[in-house]
Amino acid sequence: MSVLLISPPLNSLTHPHASLPVLTAFLRARGVRVVQRDLGIEVMEELFSAAGIAALGGRIRRKAAAEDPERGGKRLREALLMVDVVAEGIEAAKGVMRDREAFYDPERYLHAHRLLARGFDLIEAAHPNLRFNGDALSMRHPATFDSCEAFAADPESHPFHEAIQRRLAELVGSGPFDWIGLSVTYTGQLHFAFALARMAHELFPGVPVVMGGAAISLAEDTLRRFAQRAFALADGFVFGEGEGPLGNLLNLVCDPAQAGGIHKNLMLSPAVRARFALPDDLATIAPVTDLDQLPTPDYGGLDLSRYLTPEPIFFLGNTRTCYYGQCAFCSCGYGHKGRYAIRSMAKIEQDLRTLKERFGARCLFFTDDCLPPKRGREIAEFLHGAGLDFVWSAWLRYEKSFDDDTVAALVRSGLRQVSFGNESGSAQMLETMRKGTDPQRGVETIRRMAAHGVGIDLQNFIGFPGETHEQAQETVRFLVALKTMVTTCAFGAYYVAHGSPVALEPTAFGVSDLRLIDPERLIPSYHYTVDRGPDPAELPDLYKRFAGFIHLNFLTGTFFLELGIGAHTLLYHERYGSAWVCSRLPLLLRRRGQWQSGDRWGDGVRRVLHPDGSLSAFDSHSGVLLRVEQGQGCLAVLEGGADVPDAKVRSDLNLLFREGLVGRERSS
Secondary structure: OEEEEEEOOOOOOOOOOOHHHHHHHHHHHOOOEEEEEEHHHHHHHHHOOHHHHHHHHHHHHHHHHHOOOOOOOHHHHHHHOOHHHHHHHHHHHHHHHHOOOHHHOHHHHHHHHHHHHHHHHHHHHHOOOEEEEOOEEEEOOOOEHHHHHHHHHOHHHOOOHHHHHHHHHHHHOOOOOOEEEEEOOOHHHHHHHHHHHHHHHHHOOOOOEEEEOHHHHHOHHHHHHOHHHHHOOOOEEEOOOOHHHHHHHHHHHHOHHHHOOEEOOEEEOHHHHHHOOOOOOOOEEOOOOOHHHOOOOOOOOOOHHHOOOOOOEEEEOOEEOOOOOOOOOOOHHHHHOOOOEEOOHHHHHHHHHHHHHHHOOOEEEEOOOOOOHHHHHHHHHHHHHHOOOOEEEEEEOOOOOOOHHHHHHHHHOOEEEEEEEEEOOOHHHHHHOOOOOOHHHHHHHHHHHHHOOOEEEEEEEEOOOOOOHHHHHHHHHHHHHOOOOOOEEEEEEOOOOOOOHHHHOHHHHOEEEEEEOOOOEOOOOEEEEEOOOOOHHHHHHHHHHHHHHHHHHOOHHHHOOOOOOOHHHHHHHHHHOHHHHHHHHHHHHHHHOOOOEOOEOOOOEEEEEOOOOOEEEEEOOOOOEEEEOOOOOHHHHHHOOOEOOOHHHHHHHHHHHHHHHOOOOOOO
């Protein structure tokens, strides 16, 4: 049997997702021939080339020529300032990200990041239905059956159509394949996955296309409720953990009589059932995956040199779902159907040795929703005792067991960065969320980690049902007080996550009138009201007010391509330590945000004044994109010679320049 496994655009520019190597290893251990491909990085490699950027420029010029300047076209005119500079410098920018020395030169890294960010801007200008957040690509509207069908049917809807089609055509020669699997991890991949499925059906006639992954698991209720429409897009869907349903699918294909039934998390179209002569009354089974029966993730066949890192990043999981599993806002366990399981330490030791010996792995992310403290200590003891050279990152909870000796042992074994679900700075809100932690324990843990040089990421949000404005401000004050010790700080607005305790028992959290916004949205999203606290309708404005302040206090994360914790922060933490990263990079960002020649425009600055009175400027030397909304000073800045004319305008421009410099968050 032969299987083609594909990750559709776009997982990440810096690493493959864990799912493909895990499923590949599982299938190969059963004697299946597997070809695994991350088409996301492959098509981005082609698009982010001189020819690819030039093609985007051609599309932008055609759109600009057809646009009524009085009605719009600002992004198009802005993009035309940048096309030739980005086309000329994009290969060098990718080269910096892959070079073991240039990557660690902050000035060169920052310039490369800016050019790549401008490449993202060009994609958005050419295809305004798309948006980037760091290197994460998504659509500007939620995925519905209608939007996915329209997207898949229109080759002009995204810039990857021809590149995907070419790569699929090349893969025809690597077949034949008995079925094709698409691993859809992020909701931003859904439209691209269904477009890819349509192309696969055309190029591989008769070969079933089956989708799985975290995003498909979140869409399960919608896909089952509208099964006929779902099967117009793909031939089957896997929900939850993939190994059990995939093993069952292999058995069904090889010998339906011996399969014993259809896995309850495997949804097959009538056409597939007919092809393999599966009776409608075939029993439903639900075998449980034993994590110790799974082989080490297999990266064989993935071209790791394509990713924008100076060395490859690997992923390894100890557990499925969270050992705590009680947070009211969280749906992390939904994809695993809430079953907690842990792989034995003996198997993890074998995994670490295999990744090192077979693939030369050094940089490692543990994929656990939350790494248990006991397992963390076991890993530290093994790595230190075996003398295995790894640098690693993990998600952790604030636990009393992370005392000074334990943290020191983790660092000796290679721990260089951690991510904590901090959520809130209000003790009362943490209790309401059933978080099981408190702010004081959080502060103690953060200080201890920072004292040992560990890079820290904090995940936070405001707007949980019942939260007051003062409690939201507590979170902001809590975070700002820690800014010298924290590298990256994610800050979001609450929404009711499908499958979370709030969604399952809303009245227990003061939530009422919970209903689907659109029943045909693939990922269910909800309208709701609260019994106390601000109306959810006020949350976007409240979030914007606080988010800008958080952004200006946590510039460091926006230095990095991923705009937050990731492969690049891990490597910088290892090279320089968290104290250097947290103190030096913000200074660099602020210094490089000033005008490069006193108060004058540099020779390489290209400007355009839009019909609405706003200004866009692009510094071709630094790669910085500046936007100034309409108001006093815009015309003078554009036409009044080299000098920036007014102290207040100069101050405002410097702030905006910094905002443009540090990433894709821009101020108006």
